[in-house]
Amino acid sequence: MQQLTYAVTGVASGIGAELARILTAQGHRVIGFDIQHTVENIDRFIPLDLNDADSIQQAAQAISEPLDGLCNNAGLPPRDGLEETILQVNFLGTRALTYAVLPLLRPDASIINMASRAGHGWRDGVEQVKRLGRLKRRDQLAQFIVDEKLDATRCYNLTKEAVILWTLAEAETIVNRGFRINSLSPGGIATGILGDFQRAFGAKMARNVARAGRPGRPDEIAKIAAFLLSPASNWIKGTDIAIDGGMGAFNQADLMDLHGLRLPEKEMAE
Amino acid sequence: MQQLTYAVTGVASGIGAELARILTAQGHRVIGFDIQHTVENIDRFIPLDLNDADSIQQAAQAISEPLDGLCNNAGLPPRDGLEETILQVNFLGTRALTYAVLPLLRPDASIINMASRAGHGWRDGVEQVKRLGRLKRRDQLAQFIVDEKLDATRCYNLTKEAVILWTLAEAETIVNRGFRINSLSPGGIATGILGDFQRAFGAKMARNVARAGRPGRPDEIAKIAAFLLSPASNWIKGTDIAIDGGMGAFNQADLMDLHGLRLPEKEMAE
Numbered sequence: 001m002q003q004l005t006y007a008v009t010g011v012a013s014g015i016g017a018e019l020a021r022i023l024t025a026q027g028h029r030v031i032g033f034d035i036q037h038t039v040e041n042i043d044r045f046i047p048l049d050l051n052d053a054d055s056i057q058q059a060a061q062a063i064s065e066p067l068d069g070l071c072n073n074a075g076l077p078p079r080d081g082l083e084e085t086i087l088q089v090n091f092l093g094t095r096a097l098t099y100a101v102l103p104l105l106r107p108d109a110s111i112i113n114m115a116s117r118a119g120h121g122w123r124d125g126v127e128q129v130k131r132l133g134r135l136k137r138r139d140q141l142a143q144f145i146v147d148e149k150l151d152a153t154r155c156y157n158l159t160k161e162a163v164i165l166w167t168l169a170e171a172e173t174i175v176n177r178g179f180r181i182n183s184l185s186p187g188g189i190a191t192g193i194l195g196d197f198q199r200a201f202g203a204k205m206a207r208n209v210a211r212a213g214r215p216g217r218p219d220e221i222a223k224i225a226a227f228l229l230s231p232a233s234n235w236i237k238g239t240d241i242a243i244d245g246g247m248g249a250f251n252q253a254d255l256m257d258l259h260g261l262r263l264p265e266k267e268m269a270e
Numbered sequence: 271m272q273q274l275t276y277a278v279t280g281v282a283s284g285i286g287a288e289l290a291r292i293l294t295a296q297g298h299r300v301i302g303f304d305i306q307h308t309v310e311n312i313d314r315f316i317p318l319d320l321n322d323a324d325s326i327q328q329a330a331q332a333i334s335e336p337l338d339g340l341c342n343n344a345g346l347p348p349r350d351g352l353e354e355t356i357l358q359v360n361f362l363g364t365r366a367l368t369y370a371v372l373p374l375l376r377p378d379a380s381i382i383n384m385a386s387r388a389g390h391g392w393r394d395g396v397e398q399v400k401r402l403g404r405l406k407r408r409d410q411l412a413q414f415i416v417d418e419k420l421d422a423t424r425c426y427n428l429t430k431e432a433v434i435l436w437t438l439a440e441a442e443t444i445v446n447r448g449f450r451i452n453s454l455s456p457g458g459i460a461t462g463i464l465g466d467f468q469r470a471f472g473a474k475m476a477r478n479v480a481r482a483g484r485p486g487r488p489d490e491i492a493k494i495a496a497f498l499l500s501p502a503s504n505w506i507k508g509t510d511i512a513i514d515g516g517m518g519a520f521n522q523a524d525l526m527d528l529h530g531l532r533l534p535e536k537e538m539a540e
Contacts, residue, residue, distance in 0.1 A: 099533050126526050133531040162531075169528035171519035172481065180516070211442065212507075220505035227497055235490035237482075238519025242509040246450070249441035249508025256396050258439035261403040261432075263369050 005029040006229055007067050007101065009048060009094075010074030012038040014191035015114065018222035019071060026226065031067070033059055034074065050074055050093030051085050053138065060100035069110040069229040070101050072163075077196035078118075078156035084141040086152065087132065090159035095166060102177070109179045110229045113167050117187030117244050118201070119160025129162045153200040160185075164240050171238025180237040182228055187244030190215040212245035275299040276499055277337050277371065279318060279364075280344030282308040284461035285384065288492035289341060296496065301337070303329055304344065320344055320363030321355050323408065330370035339380040339499040340371050342433075347466035348388075348426035354411040356422065357402065360429035365436060372447070379449045380499045383437050387457030387514050388471070389430025399432045423470040430455075434510050441508025450507040452498055457514030460485040482515035 006023055010016035011032030020030045020041040032042035035049050046062045049055040075090045076082055098111060105111075122129070128148060135144060144150075150158065167183040174181045188197070188209045197205060209215050224243050227233055242248045253259065276293055280286035281302030290300045290311040302312035305319050316332045319325040345360045346352055368381060375381075392399070398418060405414060414420075420428065437453040444451045458467070458479045467475060479485050494513050497503055512518045523529065 095533075126528075130528075130530055165526070165528055166531045168519045168522050168526075169531035170533075171516045172523065173532060175483070175516045213445070216505050223502045224506065227502065232493045232497065235486050235513050235515050236494065236511070237514070237516035239512040239514075241506070241511055243505050244507070244509075245505050246441045246445045246507035249438045252438050253442065256435070256438075258396075258400075258435055260400055261436045261439035262443060263365075263440075 001027060003027055003029060004068035005031065005065055006069045006071065007031045007033065007063065008071045008073055009033040009050070009097070011042060012036040014193070015186070015189065015218045015221045015225070016071070016073040017041070018218040019073065019225050022219070022222050022226045023229070031063060048074070048097070050089040050097065053096065056093060056097050057100055060097065060104070063101065063104050066106045067101065067104050067109060068106050069112070070098065070105070071112045071114070071225055071229060072098060073114045073225070075114060075159075076156075077193040078153040078200035079196050080152045083145050083150060083152050083155045086155040086159060087141050087144070088138060090156070091132065091162040091166070092135070094163070105179050107178045108231065108234065110233070111174065111179060111181040112225055112228050113163045113181070113183040115163040115183040115185045115240060116160040117185050117242065117248060118157045119164050119185060120248060121157065122161040122164045125158060125161035126165060128158060129165050132158060132162055133166070156200065167240065168238060175237055180234070182236055182238065183240040184221065184225060184228065185240055185242045185244070186216060186221045187242070187247045188212065188215045189218060189221060191218050208247040208250070211250050212247050214245075216243065216245055271297060273297055273299060274338035275301065275335055276339045276341065277301045277303065277333065278341045278343055279303040279320070279367070281312060282306040284463070285456070285459070285488045285491045285495070286341070286343040287311070288488040289343065289495050292489070292492050292496045293499070301333060318344070318367070320359040320367065323366065326363060326367050327370055330367065330374070333371065333374050336376045337371065337374050337379060338376050339382070340368065340375070341382045341384070341495055341499060342368060343384045343495070345384060345429075346426075347463040348423040348470035349466050350422045353415050353420060353422050353425045356425040356429060357411050357414070358408060360426070361402065361432040361436070362405070364433070375449050377448045378501065378504065380503070381444065381449060381451040382495055382498050383433045383451070383453040385433040385453040385455045385510060386430040387455050387512065387518060388427045389434050389455060390518060391427065392431040392434045395428060395431035396435060398428060399435050402428060402432055403436070426470065437510065438508060445507055450504070452506055452508065453510040454491065454495060454498065455510055455512045455514065456486060456491045457512070457517045458482065458485045459488060459491060461488050478517040478520070481520050482517050484515075486513070486515055
């Protein structure tokens with residue numbers, strides 16, 4: 001197989017660390033970015049603080065080789081006190097890094113944005129996401145949070161809706177440049193930040209995990225990310241893929257009352 | 271790699287034939303089903319007419335080995351005069367075959383339903399799909415078509431909405447049995463039935479293909495289907511994956527007027 005070169009942000013832990021491990025095992029080169037230093041399963045480490053515009057530009061400039069893909073995996077969980085930083089890191093900084101990296105991409109490169117099941121309300125969040133996307137400067141975020149009455153959980157969900165909508169918005173310009181862009185929406189994954197999600201989403205999340213049978217594992221998301229970076233998935237463009245063990249389907253079936261479409265259990269051959 | 275055994279319907283042509291070729295090349299066993307006989311890239315052929323309830327039961331009974339997955343790929347395109355058959359083959363027959371095959375599935379088996387970009391209006395089609403799903407007998411279809419005022423194109427779109435919604439509806443029961451079910455939604459694929467879609471969808475489809483740059487190829491869908499059958503995608507459950515070269519995203523970005531989320535072209539580094 002051809003050796004390709006991928007950039008992965010948030011590579012020091014969780015899904016990013018698993019993705020680096022899988023890509024390296026497949027024989028690819030991995031350039032890893034994180035605020036926290038690591039040398040695990042990567043060919044090169046570049047420090048990156050998505051909360052800092054200068055750090056973003058410096059990180060992009062430090063990449064000295066063409067890339068076959070970029071996985072925007074770094075992000076902050078919902079946590080009180082981090083409201084501004086969540087908006088900046090999860091969406092505005094991620095978007096800025098992507099634009100800074102575009103000139104380094106090889107033809108047919110694949111860009112992946114890590115969204116979340118927490119962004120599944122994106123159809124209802126369009127107008128708020130547009131207002132967030134229009135902000136020009138980092139110092140407008142504090143006032144935006146006051147004006148929009150956002151707590152940390154809403155900030156998190158909003159950034160994940162924004163990632164899904166921005167992926168849709170940018171799909172055609174990215175395709176016209178010869179690349180592709182998609183998002184992934186994991187749900188209920190057992191990483192170091194699972195506790196933050198349990199505090200933010202409480203009983204709803206516990207119920208989802210119970211129905212799925214267990215939380216997902218980071219490698220179960222990273223395997224999909226590796227496939228979506230690879231040329232094998234080349235016709236998947238501008239879409240979001242849910243990876244949640246069925247949590248989204250279970251909830252949609254309830255909401256739309258779809259149970260009548262099922263075969264009655266007694267008729268289902270055993 | 272472990273040799274697995276997969277059942278593929280509609281295996282004689284198009285996406286099904288490509289999927290059989292890919293799975294065989296990966297070292298797996300393929301049991302192929304079709305109304306038209308074939309021996310290409312399969313280990314065993316079983317005749318199947320999804321328009322015939324007896325044929326469905328006989329085909330399921332003819333499977334003499336446990337299965338690691340089922341790809342419900344067979345389907346009819348929108349074509350005048352085939353209205354009843356489209357409803358029967360694309361949804362009701364496909365659903366019946368799946369239930370008949372369930373007892374043969376090994377733990378962790380993956381079921382894939384071939385939906386379509388033509389089913390993307392499933393959120394608005396819920397009530398009509400429920401009425402279709404409640405029909406008990408094949409001979410009720412003619413009256414259903416009259417009552418619902420369906421032409422061949424609407425019949426086709428309705429069955430694809432039904433496949434997506436039925437996948438959501440059945441996700442939890444299937445997970446509880448130790449399997450998983452998902453759907454794929456290809457758009458504008460160059461197979462032998464592309465002409466039917468061009469007649470049915472006209473200028474809208476031509477515009478979508480032009481924006482994507484070209485129609486998709488059957489192997490570009492089959493590669494994703496092979497991944498979704500494989501254990502590597504094990505945490506993807508109850509979801510629909512669009513494989514359309516960006517067509518869905520381009521249309522959603524227009525409809526929701528998302529272009530303001532993009533970086534202005536002049537600011538995008540070249």
